[in-house]
Amino acid sequence: xxxxxxxxxxxxxxxxxxxxxxxxxxxxxxxxxxxxxxxxxxxxxxxxxxxxxxxxxxxxxxxxxxxxxxxxxxxxxxxxxxxxxxxxxxxxxxxxxxxxxxxxxxxxxxxxxxxxxxxxxxxxxxxx
Numbered sequence: 001x002x003x004x005x006x007x008x009x010x011x012x013x014x015x016x017x018x019x020x021x022x023x024x025x026x027x028x029x030x031x032x033x034x035x036x037x038x039x040x041x042x043x044x045x046x047x048x049x050x051x052x053x054x055x056x057x058x059x060x061x062x063x064x065x066x067x068x069x070x071x072x073x074x075x076x077x078x079x080x081x082x083x084x085x086x087x088x089x090x091x092x093x094x095x096x097x098x099x100x101x102x103x104x105x106x107x108x109x110x111x112x113x114x115x116x117x118x119x120x121x122x123x124x125x126x127x128x
Contacts, residue, residue: 002026002117004099009122012089016126020084022099022119033102033111034082036073038095038124045098047112049073051082054105062111066092091128096121 008020022034035050051073052060061073072085082099100115 002101004101004117004119006097006099006119006122009097009124011125011127014090014126014128016089017085017087018089018124020086020097020099020122020124022082022084024080024082024101033106034075035100035102035111035115036082036084037098037100037115038093039098039121040092040095043095048097049084050111051075052106052111053077060107060111062109086124089124089126091126094124094126096123 002024003026005023006020008018010018012018032054033050033052036048037045038048039045047064048067049061049063049071053075063071070088074083086093098121099119101117102114103116104114106114
């Protein structure tokens with residue numbers, strides 16, 4: 001069973017930064033794609049960013065328009081950990097952030113959905 005454990009959430013003022021971490025452990029899965037999603041109160045869970053390393057040393061990343069230029073997704077292969085660096089945070093970024101992993105390959109916008117494994121979530125609150 002693959003386990004994903006998020007950390008790094010918290011309370012930050014608008015304009016501030018946070019870095020979320022997602023540590024993966026358990027069975028080795030074939031797909032090399034992980035992502036971050038978020039769910040704000042009263043809203044559906046939404047895609048934030050993904051990172052795809054199925055091409056070996058080449059990483060492909062994609063972001064939701066709402067976070068492009070402010071958030072950066074990255075991976076430390078030695079630690080089996082994916083990060084989400086969030087800068088210039090806004091009140092609209094307040095949500096529970098979830099880490100996810102796919103059990104199958106994907107490409108381009110196909111990697112924005114179809115995730116099989118999820119973490120428990122970490123709360124990010126941005127005060128204005």
